[in-house]
Amino acid sequence: MQVLRVTGGARLRGDVSVVGAKNSVLKLMAASLLAPGKTTLSNLPAISDVDIMNELLTRLGCEVVESSDGLVDSVAIDVPEDPSPEAPYELVRKIRGSICVLGPLLARTGRAKVALPGGDAIGSRPLDMHFAGLNRMGAEIHIEHGYIIAEAAQLHGAGIWLDFPSVGATENILTAAVLAKGTTVIDNAAREPEIVDLCHLLQSMGAQIGGVGSSTLEIDGVEALTPTSHRAVADRIVAGTWAIAAAATQGDVTVKGAVAAHLEIALDKLVRAGAQIDVQADGFRVQMHQRPKSFDVVTLPYPGLATDLQPQAIALLSIADGTSMITENLFEARFMFCDEIARMGADVRTDGHHAVVRGTQRLSGAPVRATDIRAGVGLVIAGLVAEGVTEVAEIHHIDRGYVRMEEQLRALGADVIRTESGVFGG
Numbered sequence: 001m002q003v004l005r006v007t008g009g010a011r012l013r014g015d016v017s018v019v020g021a022k023n024s025v026l027k028l029m030a031a032s033l034l035a036p037g038k039t040t041l042s043n044l045p046a047i048s049d050v051d052i053m054n055e056l057l058t059r060l061g062c063e064v065v066e067s068s069d070g071l072v073d074s075v076a077i078d079v080p081e082d083p084s085p086e087a088p089y090e091l092v093r094k095i096r097g098s099i100c101v102l103g104p105l106l107a108r109t110g111r112a113k114v115a116l117p118g119g120d121a122i123g124s125r126p127l128d129m130h131f132a133g134l135n136r137m138g139a140e141i142h143i144e145h146g147y148i149i150a151e152a153a154q155l156h157g158a159g160i161w162l163d164f165p166s167v168g169a170t171e172n173i174l175t176a177a178v179l180a181k182g183t184t185v186i187d188n189a190a191r192e193p194e195i196v197d198l199c200h201l202l203q204s205m206g207a208q209i210g211g212v213g214s215s216t217l218e219i220d221g222v223e224a225l226t227p228t229s230h231r232a233v234a235d236r237i238v239a240g241t242w243a244i245a246a247a248a249t250q251g252d253v254t255v256k257g258a259v260a261a262h263l264e265i266a267l268d269k270l271v272r273a274g275a276q277i278d279v280q281a282d283g284f285r286v287q288m289h290q291r292p293k294s295f296d297v298v299t300l301p302y303p304g305l306a307t308d309l310q311p312q313a314i315a316l317l318s319i320a321d322g323t324s325m326i327t328e329n330l331f332e333a334r335f336m337f338c339d340e341i342a343r344m345g346a347d348v349r350t351d352g353h354h355a356v357v358r359g360t361q362r363l364s365g366a367p368v369r370a371t372d373i374r375a376g377v378g379l380v381i382a383g384l385v386a387e388g389v390t391e392v393a394e395i396h397h398i399d400r401g402y403v404r405m406e407e408q409l410r411a412l413g414a415d416v417i418r419t420e421s422g423v424f425g426g
Helices: 022-034 048-059 096-109 128-136 167-177 193-204 236-248 260-272 307-317 332-342 373-384 405-411
Strands: 003-007 013-017 037-045 063-068 072-079 111-115 140-144 147-151 159-161 183-187 208-210 216-220 229-231 252-256 276-280 283-287 323-327 347-351 354-358 367-369 389-393 415-419
Touching (some): 013 405, 022 048, 022 167, 022 236, 048 063, 048 072, 096 111, 096 128, 096 147, 128 140, 167 193, 236 252, 236 283, 260 276, 260 307, 307 323, 332 367, 373 405
Parallel strands (some): 037 229, 159 183, 367 389
Antiparallel strands (some): 037 072, 183 216, 323 354
């Protein structure tokens, strides 16, 4: 079993670059199915989730050519006139983002057979809103032998209200609506930068979409779309992770390629903790010269604080001066992370969707396990500020969202290695 062995005590210093957002690129890749021909996507992170999506698209009949420099990828996806409508279980179970092929396949082929998705164990993420929206557009959907079966001879426009601004539901309804007959209006749509990025890709393919970036999207369906080239938006979660790590270690890190406007609340929290944030033309710089001060966290859909930054924030607050209240409004199982960081001496008490973090002067290294992508990097940050050695196991989770994290940390001065050995065996 591979582990990341983190020796605490280093202050992170230097530059780090952020590439395309994992939460966007998988959806961009799926959306390529909407247009026969070759769509080229660039600025993709060289992570395992992208490899899995490449394999899934290949199974759907696409020819995928990938190029990489080790940290960033580009892919050319040549989509056939008649893609296969079936997304198999052995691939879909690995990443929940693969559910985003449902809308494009239904729009292109009139039928989609997609295995119920897997992904991180962070709580229930029902697909009811996906199904209800597609139903209103004329699709018939049922579950059979672990597969979602969706059929529609011709999708049509509809007025759709989402009970919650679900990113996944917005994406599937949007990608189905661009080829539907008539006008679809999605009210209470998700507003995340990754949704905006998907809209920009679709517009460059010829889709007619109004209200981009707002909570109301109006889509006028077109007869056909054409392939295009597109550069993925920067990963705000990775950028936020580096910002929090810099503040936690009292470091000085410039995050290049990031969009500070996508992290306004997160960066404001770090300023309240005592950090100095300097926004630059191509990113931002984080400097911290003191022990962090406590602050409260409430996770909300964008533009609120992202749930994907909650474990990293808890890692910082565990060594902050004062007591913090964390309110998790999106995924009830996020607090599984708290059991692991408590092994390192963090004083974290959970009750339902609340957690109280009482900052302590120092953590101590311990063997811990990543339970999901963000919990994994949260534990790495905790290891950076702990005394002694921390071994983080189950790091395949981290590899799903972060490119060679140990190499980037070493470039910033941290003592982090990937090794086969460890207390968990190997």
